[in-house]
Amino acid sequence: MGNAGLAPGDVFVGREDELSALRRWRSRSRPPGEVFLIEGEAGVGKSSLAREFTAGIPRSHLVMVAVPPNGRDEPFGALFAGLGLPTEAGGQRRRSSAAEAHPDTCHRIRESILDCLSSRASHHPLLLVVDDAQWLDDGSLSTLVAATDLTTGFAIDVLVLRRTNEPEPERFEVLSAAAVNSGAPMRLGELAASEVAELATLRLNGAPGPRLLAALAGAGGNPLFVGEILDSLERRGMLVSAGGVSEVAAGWNDLPDAPDTAPDRLAGLSGAARVVARYGSVIGRTFRPADVRPLLGWPALKVAVACRELISARVVLGDGELLRFRHDVLREAIYEDLPPWERQTVHSQVAGELVRAGGEPLAVARHLERAGSGDSIQPWFERAGVRLLEADPMAASKLLRRAMELSAAPGPDLLVAMAQSLVWTNRAEEALDLISGCDDRPMGLVLVAAQAHAARGDLARAADEFEAAAESSGTPVLAQRARGEAQLLRALGFEHERALTQARQLTSEDTVDPLAAVHAECAISWAEKNRGRMDESIAAARRGIALAGSDPALLWRNPHMFLADAYLAADRLEEFEVAAREARSVALAHGDIWQIPSLSSMWAGAGMRMGEWDKAVAEAEAGIGWARETGNHLALPWLLSIQAAIAIWRGSCEAAAALLDEAEDELAGHYRSGAEAVLWARGVAAEAAGDLTAAAEVNVLLWKLVRESGVTMRQPMLAPHVVRSVVAVGSHAVAEEVAGDLDAMASSFDGDVPIRGYQAARIWVEGLITGSADLIAGAGEILGGIGLKVDQVVAGVDAVEVAADSGDTAVAERLAPPVAERTDRLGAAGIRRRLDRTVLVAPQPPEAGESVLHRLSRAERRVAELVATGASNPEIAERLHVSRRTVESHLSHIFTKLDLCSRVELAVLVVAGP
Numbered sequence: 073m074g075n076a077g078l079a080p081g082d083v084f085v086g087r088e089d090e091l092s093a094l095r096r097w098r099s100r101s102r103p104p105g106e107v108f109l110i111e112g113e114a115g116v117g118k119s120s121l122a123r124e125f126t127a128g129i130p131r132s133h134l135v136m137v138a139v140p141p142n143g144r145d146e147p148f149g150a151l152f153a154g155l156g157l158p159t160e161a162g163g164q165r166r167r168s169s170a171a172e173a174h175p176d177t178c179h180r181i182r183e184s185i186l187d188c189l190s191s192r193a194s195h196h197p198l199l200l201v202v203d204d205a206q207w208l209d210d211g212s213l214s215t216l217v218a219a220t221d222l223t224t225g226f227a228i229d230v231l232v233l234r235r236t237n238e239p240e241p242e243r244f245e246v247l248s249a250a251a252v253n254s255g256a257p258m259r260l261g262e263l264a265a266s267e268v269a270e271l272a273t274l275r276l277n278g279a280p281g282p283r284l285l286a287a288l289a290g291a292g293g294n295p296l297f298v299g300e301i302l303d304s305l306e307r308r309g310m311l312v313s314a315g316g317v318s319e320v321a322a323g324w325n326d327l328p329d330a331p332d333t334a335p336d337r338l339a340g341l342s343g344a345a346r347v348v349a350r351y352g353s354v355i356g357r358t359f360r361p362a363d364v365r366p367l368l369g370w371p372a373l374k375v376a377v378a379c380r381e382l383i384s385a386r387v388v389l390g391d392g393e394l395l396r397f398r399h400d401v402l403r404e405a406i407y408e409d410l411p412p413w414e415r416q417t418v419h420s421q422v423a424g425e426l427v428r429a430g431g432e433p434l435a436v437a438r439h440l441e442r443a444g445s446g447d448s449i450q451p452w453f454e455r456a457g458v459r460l461l462e463a464d465p466m467a468a469s470k471l472l473r474r475a476m477e478l479s480a481a482p483g484p485d486l487l488v489a490m491a492q493s494l495v496w497t498n499r500a501e502e503a504l505d506l507i508s509g510c511d512d513r514p515m516g517l518v519l520v521a522a523q524a525h526a527a528r529g530d531l532a533r534a535a536d537e538f539e540a541a542a543e544s545s546g547t548p549v550l551a552q553r554a555r556g557e558a559q560l561l562r563a564l565g566f567e568h569e570r571a572l573t574q575a576r577q578l579t580s581e582d583t584v585d586p587l588a589a590v591h592a593e594c595a596i597s598w599a600e601k602n603r604g605r606m607d608e609s610i611a612a613a614r615r616g617i618a619l620a621g622s623d624p625a626l627l628w629r630n631p632h633m634f635l636a637d638a639y640l641a642a643d644r645l646e647e648f649e650v651a652a653r654e655a656r657s658v659a660l661a662h663g664d665i666w667q668i669p670s671l672s673s674m675w676a677g678a679g680m681r682m683g684e685w686d687k688a689v690a691e692a693e694a695g696i697g698w699a700r701e702t703g704n705h706l707a708l709p710w711l712l713s714i715q716a717a718i719a720i721w722r723g724s725c726e727a728a729a730a731l732l733d734e735a736e737d738e739l740a741g742h743y744r745s746g747a748e749a750v751l752w753a754r755g756v757a758a759e760a761a762g763d764l765t766a767a768a769e770v771n772v773l774l775w776k777l778v779r780e781s782g783v784t785m786r787q788p789m790l791a792p793h794v795v796r797s798v799v800a801v802g803s804h805a806v807a808e809e810v811a812g813d814l815d816a817m818a819s820s821f822d823g824d825v826p827i828r829g830y831q832a833a834r835i836w837v838e839g840l841i842t843g844s845a846d847l848i849a850g851a852g853e854i855l856g857g858i859g860l861k862v863d864q865v866v867a868g869v870d871a872v873e874v875a876a877d878s879g880d881t882a883v884a885e886r887l888a889p890p891v892a893e894r895t896d897r898l899g900a901a902g903i904r905r906r907l908d909r910t911v912l913v914a915p916q917p918p919e920a921g922e923s924v925l926h927r928l929s930r931a932e933r934r935v936a937e938l939v940a941t942g943a944s945n946p947e948i949a950e951r952l953h954v955s956r957r958t959v960e961s962h963l964s965h966i967f968t969k970l971d972l973c974s975r976v977e978l979a980v981l982v983v984a985g986p
Contacts, residue, residue: 084124085274085295086267087117090258094125098199098229107216110233112260114401115296118233121260122201125231135192135200141357141400142435143207144467147460148181150202151212155188182215189219189228197227204400205234210466262293271298272318276311281319284311296401307340338406341385344370344378349387353407354418358396367421419443433459434471450478458489461496469493488516495520500527515545519554531565534558549585552578556591560598560629564706568599575599590616590626597634601641604817609638630658630667633674640678643829645859648678669699669707676714681789683861683898685718708738709746713753720753720760721862723901728757748777752790759797760902768797772806779813787817788833789863792851795840796870807841808958828858836867842961843932845875845883856894865894865903873910878928880969884910928966935962939975940982 090110097108112118126134137154140146151157192198200219202208208216219228236259263271268288272280280288287305291297305311305320312321338346351367352359361375368375379395382388387402388395397403407415423439426432434456440449457472472490476482482490487510494503503524507517522537538558545551555578563571575592578584584592593616601609616631636651652675659667672695679688692711699708712735719728735750751774758767771794778787791810798806814834832854839847852867868891875883888907895904928936938948945963949956963975972978 084120085271086263087121087124087260090121090260091124093258094121094231098125107230107232109257110231110260111236111257113294114235115294115399116260116262117295118260119203120295122203122231122233126199126201129199132192133196133198135189135198137200137202139202139204139207139212141204141207143204143212144209146432147209147211147467148185148215150208151185151215154200154202155185157184157188182211182218185215186218193228197229199229199231201231201233203233205232263295263298264293265289268293268298271295272302275299275302276313276318278313278316278318281317283320284318287320296399300402338387341381341387342378344374345381345385345387348375348378349382349406350410350414351418352388352395353397353403354410354415355422357400357403358390358394360394363422363425366425367418416443420445432456437471450475453478454486454489457493458485461489461493465493465496469497469499484512484514484516488514488520491517491520491524495524495527500524515541515550518544522554522557526561531561532567535561535565535567549588552581552585552588553591556585556588556595560591560595563595563598563602566602568602571595572599586619586623587626590619590631591629593619594629594631594634597631597638601634601638606638606642610635610642613638627658630655632658633667633671636671637674640674643858643860645678645682648674652678669695669711671695672698673707673710673714676711680714680718681860681862685722685899689715689718706746709735710749712738713746713749716753717756720756721898721900721902723905725757725760725902728753732757748774748790751777752793755793755797759793760906764797764800768801768803771797772803775806775810775813787813788830791833792836792840792867792870795837799840804841804958807837811837811841828854829860832863832867836870838961839874840870841958842965843874843878844961844965845871845878845880845887848874849887861894861898862900865891865898865900868894869903869907869910872907876910878932928969932962932966932969935959936966936978936982939963940979942979 094108097106110118110121126136135154137150139150143150189198189200200216202216205213205216216230216232219230265285268291269280269285272284272288284305288298288301291301302311310321312319338349341349347368348361348364351364355363361372361379365372365375379388382395383390386398387406388397390396397406410418419439420443423436423443423445426436426439433452437449437452437456440452453471453475457468457470457475460468460471469490472486472493475486476490479486487506491503491506494500494506501524503520507513507521507524510517513521518537518541522534522541525531525537526534535558538554538561542551542554542558545554555574559571559575559578563575572595575595578592579589579596593612597609597612597616600606600612613631613635617635620626620631632651632655636648636655639645639648639651652671655667656671659671672691676688676691676695679685679691692715695707695711699711712731716728716731716735719725719731732750732753735746735753739747739750751770755767755770755774758764758770771790774790775794778790791814795807795810798804798810811834814830814837818830818834832851835847835854836851839845839849839851848867848871852864852871855861855867856864868887872884872887872891875881875887888910892904892907895907935948938951943951945956945959948959966978967973970978970981972981
């Protein structure tokens with residue numbers, strides 16, 4: 073009778089307000105890339121709401137993902153299925169030992185998914201709907217969050233539906249935080265009594281009577297249970313219809329309760345169909361007739377007939393080859409209806425069939441565990457964890473932990489895999505604790521320990537560990553690889569001379585392992601770049617790229633990244649852009665995901681100096697996300713400092729202070745990499761606040777740190793900031809020292825020099841020391857010519873300040889307008905405030921009779937006064953703690969400004985006074 077056989081999703085009742093909220097979310101003007109999270113108990117109508125919402129959306133604008141209960145056992149499987157991708161689209165998974173594997177597979181797969189989403193969203197907005205997300209693996213969850221970050225040029229929104237009664241709700245904290253619907257998930261509650269009546273009316277083509285309404289009250293307002301009660305009543309012949317009213321037949325008192333209706337659905341079926349349904353419920357949400365037949369030992373025809381009967385009764389849906397239970401609540405109820413001993417027996421049978429068929433180890437382990445098979449479970453959890461180690465280290469660590477709990481004496485392979493999973497999931501301390509408890513350490517554990525020390529930021533100790541491993545290894549190839557890795561870490565840790573010596577020795581050996589050679593060339597490139605030898609740095613990176621070719625096993629240290637960094641340091645920005653794009657492409661396709669934060673740091677730093685601040689902040693934020701995920705704390709201080717400097721220049725000093733505090737917290741527990749970035753940003757902040765003394769103190773510390781570390785190529789960028797602050801407080805000796813360091817640096821150049829950034833920095837410093845606004849302005853023009861717009865405007869403000877300080881009002885007024893225009897174009901409110909203060913306090917023209925000495929800067933007046941006392945240039949240099957060259961430069965500017973020809977004329981002018 074009626075339409076009682078309709079599935080719950082075939083009608084839509086009681087969710088109009090929620091549907092309107094979804095449509096408002098989708099249609100309102102906003103940045104793309106947002107998450108809408110819908111939560112509720114099983115059967116409450118989440119899927120029906122999503123179907124109604126997406127009904128009018130073109131298929132090309134929509135991606136539907138249905139996650140099966142075994143979703144965690146198949147990383148990314150649901151997303152691949154929803155996108156129609158082959159399971160190996162993420163790239164062929166490498167099978168290698170835990171000691172030699174790299175955590176890139178998960179990242180490659182995720183990037184394949186994101187690339188697919190980006191491609192589909194390149195021409196129109198895209199909606200990604202994920203149903204039953206509670207069963208997603210961790211890698212897929214992080215991919216959903218990453219999908220919302222594809223906001224540059226793409227419009228991708230994510231609608232996530234999940235049950236609230238599933239374990240581990242903390243897994244959804246990130247998605248919940250990303251959700252935009254009033255800052256909290258939309259929660260679907262029970263239907264009202266009037267809505268239950270409306271639902272029954274639509275399904276039965278007749279209004280429910282009082283007894284039927286009383287029976288439906290047992291559904292608790294759950295649409296699925298309403299449908300199950302109606303179906304149960306109809307199967308029992310308990311429904312009658314008259315005069316447009318549907319009612320429970322008279323004489324029936326034993327009304328079905330919602331929890332009992334699912335097994336009741338099997339009551340009218342044949343014995344064979346009921347058995348197949350129960351065995352299928354043990355196998356999972358989906359099953360094939362071929363999966364059931366060997367468990368039962370039945371002929372194929374008998375199983376096929378039973379399956380067709382289940383389809384007709386709407387217990388399962390499908391085409392006969394792959395069957396899916398109509399709803400998980402139904403499957404779970406059928407499963408629970410099996411006696412415990414029978415469930416265990418079937419699980420044991422399923423596990424045996426999976427073993428014979430070469431099934432996934434994790435599926436075998438899960439069935440054995442439910443069968444209560446004891447010690448035989450442990451090897452399967454271990455195999456499953458090792459298999460998942462590259463694709464989903466977090467899931468692998470849980471499985472390996474379970475294997476260790478089941479093992480009285482974990483073997484070396486299990487210990488290596490467990491430690492590796494901990495390192496790759498940002499738990500280096502736990503990995504080291506595990507390793508320290510092992511008396512006998514195989515080579516795999518020694519190498520993982522080195523990786524753990526590197527993950528903690530202790531590069532020197534990590535390098536020592538790799539060198540120790542090289543010495544104790546009986547395998548020449550493994551020894552060379554450990555040596556190459558050690559020297560690369562030493563180079564990254566500022567031990568440049570040691571890294572260069574040993575890396576060159578490695579590359580000169582008669583037979584060199586290709587991976588070791590690539591690592592050595594990267595170490596040479598990094599060390600030479602930091603020593604200012606740019607040709608050698610670029611050449612070494614190119615040799616590394618040539619050695620690596622397109623071999624994924626050789627590209628995981630990504631020599632393209634070292635080439636990009638060398639070009640950036642040499643101010644060859646166009647070549648940097650090309651090399652950096654290639655480096656990122658290699659990292660995403662083949663490389664170590666630890667590289668991503670460092671690449672983001674390079675992109676953000678370049679964007680910061682070029683004035684592309686929105687792009688720089690976006691890169692920094694993305695890099696911070698990757699750093700948190702991968703545990704690459706080395707990049708965090710840089711990324712946070714870049715964000716802080718941009719905030720200062722934009723006038724948001726409060727935001728900058730919070731970012732710098734966070735950066736210093738990161739430095740507290742890790743290696744010093746990034747300390748100079750934090751000090752530099754602190755100096756910028758102090759200067760913005762007008763505290764020149766604090767700025768000078770911080771910058772002096774900064775310069776000492778840079779000199780001690782031997783990172784020569786950072787000196788040109790930092791030198792003008794240091795000199796500006798120390799000159800402002802009269803520390804001319806420090807300014808001269810900085811200038812001397814830059815001159816010494818020039819002696820190391822032996823290629824296509826002069827590097828324009830160095831050239832500009834040296835001129836800028838000379839202008840600050842001598843008080844020459846024209847020199848500083850000229851330096852700014854050089855910087856602007858190579859695209860460093862921020863350095864250009866900062867130099868411009870310095871030039872205006874120097875001119876104003878020396879009384880050259882005309883020069884200050886000439887320089888200020890173009891500087892103001894460039895500053896405004898950048899949106900640099902913080903820099904503009906400094907310029908405005910300078911222009912406002914510029915000295916006024918002298919009154920009649922005032923000395924012409926007002927045209928001189930403070931430094932030039934001091935030189936002039938000493939000349940008037942008869943002091944020689946060496947004596948003046950000693951008295952003022954500056955070099956003789958600086959005194960000569962000051963005198964040259966004095967003679968030009970005052971139109972004088974000799975020291976005698978100057979002395980007479982000073983003594984004569986006004």
